[in-house]
Amino acid sequence: MTQSTTLGFVMLCHTALHRAAEVARHWAERGCPVVIHVDARVKAWSYDTMKAELADLGNVRFSERFACEWGTWGIVAATQAASEVMLADFPAVRHVYLASGSCMPLRPVRDLITYLDARPRTDFIESVTTEEVGWTIGGLNMERFTLRFPFSWRTQRWLFDTYVNLQRRVGFRRKIPKDVVPHLGSQWWCLTRQTLSAILQGPDRKLYDDYFRRVWIPDESYFQTLVRLVSSNVESRSLTLSKFDFQGKPHIFYDDHLQLLRRSDCFVARKIWPHANKLYRTFLTDDAAQQAGGEPNPGKIDRLFAKAVERRVKGRPGLYMQSRFPNVDFENGLTAAPYSVFHGFSEVFENFEMWLSKTTGSRVHGHLFAPDRVEFAGGEAVYNGALSDSPKLRDYNPRSFLTNLIWATRGERQCFQFGPTDSQALNEFMAKDSNAQISVISGAWALPLWRSNRNFGEIRREAARLQKVESETLSVLRQVSTKARVRIWTLAEFVESPMEPLQTIVDEISPRSLRRLTEAPKMTDLTGFGQFLQNLRNQGMQPVLMGDFPAGDDPRPASASRGRPYLVK
Amino acid sequence: MGRLLDAYRLRWKRRRLLGRAIARRRELVAVVDRTKDILPDDILCFAVVRNEAVRLPWFLEHHRKLGVARFLVVDNDSDDGTAEFLAAQPDVSLWHTRAGYKASRFGLDWTNWLLARYGHGHWCLTLDADEALVYPYCDTRDLRALTAWLDGQGRGMFGAMMLDMYPKGPLGAQDYRAGEDPFRVLEWFDAANYGMRVQQPMGNPWLQGGPRARVFFADAPERAPTLNKVPLVRWNRRYAYVNSTHSILPPRLNRFYETDGGEAPSGLLLHSKFLNVAVARAGEEKMRGEHFSNPALYDRYYEAVAADPDLWCSASRRFTGWRGLEAAGLMSRGGWL
Numbered sequence: 001m002t003q004s005t006t007l008g009f010v011m012l013c014h015t016a017l018h019r020a021a022e023v024a025r026h027w028a029e030r031g032c033p034v035v036i037h038v039d040a041r042v043k044a045w046s047y048d049t050m051k052a053e054l055a056d057l058g059n060v061r062f063s064e065r066f067a068c069e070w071g072t073w074g075i076v077a078a079t080q081a082a083s084e085v086m087l088a089d090f091p092a093v094r095h096v097y098l099a100s101g102s103c104m105p106l107r108p109v110r111d112l113i114t115y116l117d118a119r120p121r122t123d124f125i126e127s128v129t130t131e132e133v134g135w136t137i138g139g140l141n142m143e144r145f146t147l148r149f150p151f152s153w154r155t156q157r158w159l160f161d162t163y164v165n166l167q168r169r170v171g172f173r174r175k176i177p178k179d180v181v182p183h184l185g186s187q188w189w190c191l192t193r194q195t196l197s198a199i200l201q202g203p204d205r206k207l208y209d210d211y212f213r214r215v216w217i218p219d220e221s222y223f224q225t226l227v228r229l230v231s232s233n234v235e236s237r238s239l240t241l242s243k244f245d246f247q248g249k250p251h252i253f254y255d256d257h258l259q260l261l262r263r264s265d266c267f268v269a270r271k272i273w274p275h276a277n278k279l280y281r282t283f284l285t286d287d288a289a290q291q292a293g294g295e296p297n298p299g300k301i302d303r304l305f306a307k308a309v310e311r312r313v314k315g316r317p318g319l320y321m322q323s324r325f326p327n328v329d330f331e332n333g334l335t336a337a338p339y340s341v342f343h344g345f346s347e348v349f350e351n352f353e354m355w356l357s358k359t360t361g362s363r364v365h366g367h368l369f370a371p372d373r374v375e376f377a378g379g380e381a382v383y384n385g386a387l388s389d390s391p392k393l394r395d396y397n398p399r400s401f402l403t404n405l406i407w408a409t410r411g412e413r414q415c416f417q418f419g420p421t422d423s424q425a426l427n428e429f430m431a432k433d434s435n436a437q438i439s440v441i442s443g444a445w446a447l448p449l450w451r452s453n454r455n456f457g458e459i460r461r462e463a464a465r466l467q468k469v470e471s472e473t474l475s476v477l478r479q480v481s482t483k484a485r486v487r488i489w490t491l492a493e494f495v496e497s498p499m500e501p502l503q504t505i506v507d508e509i510s511p512r513s514l515r516r517l518t519e520a521p522k523m524t525d526l527t528g529f530g531q532f533l534q535n536l537r538n539q540g541m542q543p544v545l546m547g548d549f550p551a552g553d554d555p556r557p558a559s560a561s562r563g564r565p566y567l568v569k
Numbered sequence: 570m571g572r573l574l575d576a577y578r579l580r581w582k583r584r585r586l587l588g589r590a591i592a593r594r595r596e597l598v599a600v601v602d603r604t605k606d607i608l609p610d611d612i613l614c615f616a617v618v619r620n621e622a623v624r625l626p627w628f629l630e631h632h633r634k635l636g637v638a639r640f641l642v643v644d645n646d647s648d649d650g651t652a653e654f655l656a657a658q659p660d661v662s663l664w665h666t667r668a669g670y671k672a673s674r675f676g677l678d679w680t681n682w683l684l685a686r687y688g689h690g691h692w693c694l695t696l697d698a699d700e701a702l703v704y705p706y707c708d709t710r711d712l713r714a715l716t717a718w719l720d721g722q723g724r725g726m727f728g729a730m731m732l733d734m735y736p737k738g739p740l741g742a743q744d745y746r747a748g749e750d751p752f753r754v755l756e757w758f759d760a761a762n763y764g765m766r767v768q769q770p771m772g773n774p775w776l777q778g779g780p781r782a783r784v785f786f787a788d789a790p791e792r793a794p795t796l797n798k799v800p801l802v803r804w805n806r807r808y809a810y811v812n813s814t815h816s817i818l819p820p821r822l823n824r825f826y827e828t829d830g831g832e833a834p835s836g837l838l839l840h841s842k843f844l845n846v847a848v849a850r851a852g853e854e855k856m857r858g859e860h861f862s863n864p865a866l867y868d869r870y871y872e873a874v875a876a877d878p879d880l881w882c883s884a885s886r887r888f889t890g891w892r893g894l895e896a897a898g899l900m901s902r903g904g905w906l
Binding site: 245246247249251252254255256273275304305308309311312313314315316319320321322323324325326327330331332380381382383384385386387388390392393396397400401404405407408 | 706709710711713714717718721722723728729730759760761762763764765766767774776777778779780782783786787788789790791797825826827828829830831832833834835882883884885886898899900901902903904905906
């Protein structure tokens with residue numbers, strides 16, 4: 001047995017006692033006295049086994065057992081009893097480190113002793129005033145100290161909540177003992193003999209104990225509060241690395257966290273998964289060579305924990321899958337990435353798709369929602385994510401189709417054509433989607449009709465139908481609730497000065513290449529289109545969405561800059 | 570009011586299912602009963618199999634490695650050595666039955682009985698022989714770690730969508746021998762062509778899509794196979810699976826998905842249906858008509874599989890491990906770090 005050191009460990013154990021025994025042995029064999037408290041609810045057989053396992057070590061003690069139910073006084077009572085044994089039996093001990101049975105040393109205990117020897121009067125205990133904590137369970141900070149909690153939060157939640165609300169309503173408040181300023185913090189501390197004995201042997205101990213016995217989760221507040229009364233050298237942080245998830249449950253460390261734990265440079269971590277053989281094998285050795293040995297720096301690994309919480313709470317925007325299926329308005333982004341929808345552009349310009357793809361470097365599809373086929377770019381039959389070009393599959397669940405496409409092509413902007421001949425199922429969805437950039441040349445659907453070789457009566461009926469469909473689309477896009485970036489021009493406005501709108505759209509798609517458009521797409525020849533519209537009028541149909549096309553006066557790219565695009569919201 | 574009525578109806582439905590399960594327990598004859606060896610914390614795996622001698626060796630191996638302690642298997646009258654193989658395994662308890670698969674609601678009455686009888690209080694994994702569970706960190710953390718964490722989160726169930734795996738080239742052309750990892754042959758999957766809805770009144774997700782929808786059901790997508798499953802549940806003898814492991818009662822166990830934008834934890838069942846044996850088997854299954862409630866509607870599907878198709882396409886993605894599947898958004902670690 002090596003000589004007793006200035007550092008002693010108090011361990012609170014309730015499960016996986018064989019692992020706790022391994023850790024206790026590790027510390028004890030390196031000269032640190034260990035006082036073990038085993039939860040009174042643990043069966044006698046397990047307790048005796050643990051005692052037998054450590055029987056050969058002279059500097060290990062077992063303290064009086066209390067039932068340690070979560071959030072109750074038992075944990076504090078256990079800590080007090082074990083600490084008293086430590087102070088009484090091991091007079092050389094100057095710092096007492098409170099650990100749990102699922103703690104594990106990450107650095108050689110010599111490192112820790114050296115660290116504490118350099119700070120012989122410092123108490124390491126997280127101790128924060130109630131106004132400044134943001135992490136408390138159940139949202140109770142100050143009320144932990146002023147209300148009564150006879151019901152269990154875990155097993156009698158309804159009674160717990162109801163009783164808390166009742167007390168709030170009738171304005172009940174417990175009296176806080178004089179001089180006590182409530183502080184909260186991590187349960188795992190490292191206190192000096194002077195401080196610890198001042199708390200445990202102070203004249204008002206009974207008063208404080210009686211008060212804290214009825215405080216909720218006193219293990220997070222008893223020492224954290226009282227230390228402020230007796231110590232002048234509190235370093236408000238825990239030497240134990242302990243991270244909590246979004247529910248306030250401690251993260252568990254597994255074998256694959258080995259590098260992460262090393263990087264933290266912390267002295268002790270919890271909770272360790274009892275079956276993490278590799279961790280126990282690695283860290284319960286004296287192999288100090290691989291350790292960096294700087295100041296503990298849990299901040300280095302904080303980002304990972306923050307990301308895990310974010311994944312759980314916010315999820316990946318635009319992803320709809322088996323365990324993420326947000327209700328309406330809870331999507332946190334309807335789709336995964338920005339995309340552009342073009343109404344009427346491929347009718348007004350020849351080769352618009354090729355031009356757009358070249359100019360913006362994005363993926364330009366045809367009419368993705370065409371009735372007879374999904375017109376993927378390049379005429380592909382299967383697209384990213386293994387999306388099929390079958391219109392039936394698409395129409396069976398159109399929202400999945402679009403969100404899947406945008407999800408599966410993250411990193412590459414998608415553009416597609418749309419019009420009144422397509423399936424209109426997603427109009428509302430796209431209008432509500434802030435990732436959608438929707439540019440509309442209204443009435444452009446008339447151009448293919450004009451060029452078609454169909455009977456005029458048929459054309460008239462079709463024109464009336466398409467106009468109705470597009471009017472509905474436009475009214476959806478013009479709703480107040482629209483979040484998409486919507487621009488709408490009539491055909492007449494657009495052909496008068498097409499470059500400015502095109503420039504705006506292209507700039508928005510690829511903002512980095514802020515350059516003037518040099519090559520414009522070739523506009524289709526509109527000679528005779530005004531007459532066509534007049535013919536429709538003569539037949540009793542009123543084409544309105546194209547804007548003003550006087551019969552016979554064919555539009556020419558004019559100099560006037562009238563008809564600027566307008567941005568809805 | 571409607572919701573209360575639904576809840577009441579579902580409660581009776583669950584009781585009816587359990588009643589059926591109890592009634593049909595007589596169809597099961599114990600071949601090897603090692604259920605006395607089950608320890609309180611053991612993770613159990615339940616399966617109904619028929620002629621799966623090719624898949625079972627790797628199936629058992631994979632799930633043993635993940636930490637399944639005991640397998641409870643019903644052999645539905647196999648004649649390819651399945652029963653002999655299973656009886657020889659030290660951790661398998663085996664029952665035999667000649668009764669009809671369809672009449673037992675696709676084996677579910679038997680499963681529900683075994684679950685109620687032996688699964689109470691355990692984490693239970695209910696699988697078919699062509700399914701292999703994967704979940705986040707499954708290469709470094711076993712099922713004990715996963716289930717302990719789920720317990721800590723207060724989640725009594727774990728959803729896992731079926732992911733159809735397929736080879737590159739015609740199915741029949743791929744060589745596979747019993748005991749090998751099937752996903753070295755079937756190493757491709759569809760990454761993002763799944764569609765989801767929520768089905769009422771049970772509130773279970775309904776997922777369809779994947780290569781079967783893409784190739785076999787492009788003209789009748791509503792008939793494409795259901796992919797959602799809840800295979801891993803901390804069982805209670807009052808629970809009952811309703812429709813394969815696609816849905817379960819009481820309904821709260823179906824809601825393993827988050828609706829507030831967050832991601833709940835989930836895994837996947839890699840589906841090895843499309844091994845070379847599937848081609849020969851399609852004809853047989855079509856003849857038996859034991860696999861769908863209206864088998865005639867699926868004749869074309871069986872014919873298409875029997876014709877030895879190639880499910881691979883240029884957009885198929887290669888399986889490289891759980892991280893790839895998680896990044897593709899097919900499953901989620903849901904806050905587990």
